[in-house]
Amino acid sequence: MLNKERLLTPGPTELAPQVKAALGRDMIHHRKDPFREIMHRIQPELGRLFGTKQPVLPLACSGTGAMQAAVSNLFRSGDRVLVAKAGKFGQRWEDIARTQGLEVDTLDYPWGEAVPAGDIADRLRQRPDIAGVLLQASETSTGVLHPVEEISRITRDSDALLVVDGISAVGISPCPMDRWGIDCLLTGSQKGLMLPPGLALISLSQRAWERAEQAGTDCYYFNLVQERDKVRDGQTLFTTPVNLVFGLEAALEIFRETGHEQVQRKQWALTRMARTGVRAMGLTPFVPEHYTWGLTSLLLPEGVDGKALLDRIAAEYAVYMAGGQEHLKGRLVRIGHMGYLDWSDLLAGLWALREVLSREVETAAEPDFLEQALQAYSAAWREPLPADGKETEETNRAGEAL
Numbered sequence: 001m002l003n004k005e006r007l008l009t010p011g012p013t014e015l016a017p018q019v020k021a022a023l024g025r026d027m028i029h030h031r032k033d034p035f036r037e038i039m040h041r042i043q044p045e046l047g048r049l050f051g052t053k054q055p056v057l058p059l060a061c062s063g064t065g066a067m068q069a070a071v072s073n074l075f076r077s078g079d080r081v082l083v084a085k086a087g088k089f090g091q092r093w094e095d096i097a098r099t100q101g102l103e104v105d106t107l108d109y110p111w112g113e114a115v116p117a118g119d120i121a122d123r124l125r126q127r128p129d130i131a132g133v134l135l136q137a138s139e140t141s142t143g144v145l146h147p148v149e150e151i152s153r154i155t156r157d158s159d160a161l162l163v164v165d166g167i168s169a170v171g172i173s174p175c176p177m178d179r180w181g182i183d184c185l186l187t188g189s190q191k192g193l194m195l196p197p198g199l200a201l202i203s204l205s206q207r208a209w210e211r212a213e214q215a216g217t218d219c220y221y222f223n224l225v226q227e228r229d230k231v232r233d234g235q236t237l238f239t240t241p242v243n244l245v246f247g248l249e250a251a252l253e254i255f256r257e258t259g260h261e262q263v264q265r266k267q268w269a270l271t272r273m274a275r276t277g278v279r280a281m282g283l284t285p286f287v288p289e290h291y292t293w294g295l296t297s298l299l300l301p302e303g304v305d306g307k308a309l310l311d312r313i314a315a316e317y318a319v320y321m322a323g324g325q326e327h328l329k330g331r332l333v334r335i336g337h338m339g340y341l342d343w344s345d346l347l348a349g350l351w352a353l354r355e356v357l358s359r360e361v362e363t364a365a366e367p368d369f370l371e372q373a374l375q376a377y378s379a380a381w382r383e384p385l386p387a388d389g390k391e392t393e394e395t396n397r398a399g400e401a402l
């Protein structure tokens with residue numbers, strides 16, 4: 001392959017060179033001190049990543065494993081939870097909760113819409129026995145950002161725990177767990193963290209820990225209370241994916257050096273760049289507002305076969321983008337711009353998309369669409385971030401509650 005391959009997919013993402021180098025280090029034993037030291041070293045930076053003073057637990061599984069861990073540790077079969085969903089990953093919360101024997105209420109919105117916080121408030125008023133509200137921070141199947149901060153103001157004053165799948169938000173857009181009052185935040189390694197798949201991270205608030213301690217769990221593998229006790233000792237319950245933890249330390253060093261807010265700013269700038277480029281190409285971003293910072297989805301013109309289009313872009317330009325899922329299969333293109341990517345990778349993606357698409361349909365593309373995209377990128381660095389993602393004193397003391 002002569003071309004540089006570019007993963008513009010919403011996970012797995014490209015790996016930073018520092019991460020790749022770390023992954024290849026010689027194996028060490030996960031029960032010995034050198035590994036304990038790494039586990040202790042990464043805890044404060046993990047706390048900054050999550051915006052919490054609570055311990056952040058690594059789990060050996062994909063992101064969905066952490067979703068499973070949340071459900072089976074915070075709730076008991078028969079408990080009622082509310083799942084607010086508007087996409088494939090929202091549906092996954094419902095499926096996991098039902099499999100676990102929970103009573104599941106749902107608020108169901110069309111794909112592409114954000115969950116209105118007011119509806120959650122209404123439902124919690126009607127059903128005060130709801131023990132938890134489950135949703136995504138960023139719904140990756142559509143590219144929507146749900147209003148987690150607003151929702152957290154509602155759940156904070158109720159008995160319902162707010163459980164947030166932050167798999168395509170943590171390390172990408174603001175989602176400060178303690179400041180917003182999120183009770184459970186989780187993510188996976190292969191999205192914003194620039195790592196290979198296989199490691200998940202999860203953290204619980206004080207009241208969620210109390211709930212977990214009371215509830216007990218019937219899940220042998222994911223026992224978060226025992227896992228937390230291990231993490232206090234720089235350990236994990238079972239054999240840790242040691243290389244992924246090496247990689248995690250290297251990735252966190254990038255976040256530390258760059259500053260967490262600066263990483264988010266880059267994500268914001270890439271989002272502005274992608275959306276401007278898509279519009280100037282004569283296409284329509286799928287999500288008009290409340291869009292995530294890690295990917296940009298667009299609706300293809302009628303009659304274009306999305307799968308064939310993406311295959312051709314991959315074959316000719318070595319750029320890999322994602323298509324739509326479920327009923328949007330073949331209709332949507334999802335351009336991932338999370339992880340170790342920059343403006344030049346995105347530029348390549350926009351060009352490849354336009355080139356291959358223009359053979360199939362006439363779109364009202366402006367000749368300087370790439371220039372416009374780059375201008376939007378530069379301008380975004382000078383604008384204030386839309387939600388304040390500032391690190392606080394609080395989160396700088398992360399890991400203290402350990």
Ligand SMILES: *Cc1c(COP(=O)(O)O)cnc(C)c1O
Nearest residue numbers: 062063064089138140167168188
């Ligand atoms: C990718 C993703 C998942 C699934 O994660 P896996 O690592 O594939 O288990 C779940 N939720 C969201 C929001 C995601 O982006």
